[in-house]
């Protein structure tokens with residue numbers, strides 16, 4: 001047995017650009033590029049949303065990705081769920097072919113299989129992640145069917161178990177999420193994302209737009225679920241408060257690049273990069 005635990009997810013040399021790129025912006029350099037305004041090339045208008053990202057996620061860990069609006073967080077998470085094509089880069093999942101296959105290179109069918117069996121995603125906007133006119137149980141059943149469940153009794157049982165876990169009364173299972181509050185809709189999304197027992201859960205800015213007390217309940221729920229199910233999570237947020245409450249380790253993104261990567265507590269106490277210092281001080 002190896003003494004070094006291998007990661008559940010590895011991302012290598014990940015780039016995503018919107019636009020064709022040109023001579024002035026394609027060459028990668030950490031130093032100041034006079035042809036770039038932040039992540040946008042002044043010559044050709046290409047936006048480099050993510051640039052040379054490298055990181056690992058380990059079993060049972062919650063990794064936070066924090067950065068201001070436009071720093072590339074959503075682009076990264078959408079790509080990890082195969083809703084965006086990366087420009088370059090590699091993604092390895094320990095649960096698929098022993099982590100030796102770059103899954104970005106896989107076929108559309110394989111990506112669909114991974115989405116249905118290995119990943120869960122909670123979108124910032126419940127209207128994107130749920131069918132508002134299906135029943136809540138039906139939303140969960142949709143994910144279960146995609147993950148090859150076919151026994152109706154088992155699906156009902158699983159849907160009840162999941163709704164209980166996220167504190168939605170089972171008696172409301174037949175109601176559509178459209179009739180629920182924002183916090184309840186996010187909880188239905190969480191139960192749907194967990195339906196296939198994914199080893200990796202991707203969470204968008206899931207508390208945006210919720211009242212503070214509702215936010216706190218949703219964050220509490222995420223923590224409880226993580227402790228019970230030991231599922232690994234990636235949480236993105238522009239809010240360091242959310243990151244501090246939920247995560248073990250944090251990547252700080254600025255203009256598409258990782259500027260700091262470390263234990264969340266350490267980053268909060270002793271931020272190294274000027275950008276992180278700004279973020280942390282704005283929280284105090």
Ligand SMILES: Nc1ncnc2c1ncn2[C@@H]1O[C@H](COP(=O)(O)OP(=O)(O)OP(=O)(O)O)[C@@H](O)[C@H]1O
Pocket residue numbers: 018039047048049067068069070071072073074075076238
């Ligand atoms: N489809 C697109 N076409 C062109 N540019 C895009 C597209 N999607 C994102 N971008 C650009 O990529 C950069 C990163 O955007 P992204 O949405 O990933 O940032 P973010 O950190 O998630 O921001 P927010 O918190 O506001 O959602 C931004 O400059 C954005 O304008």
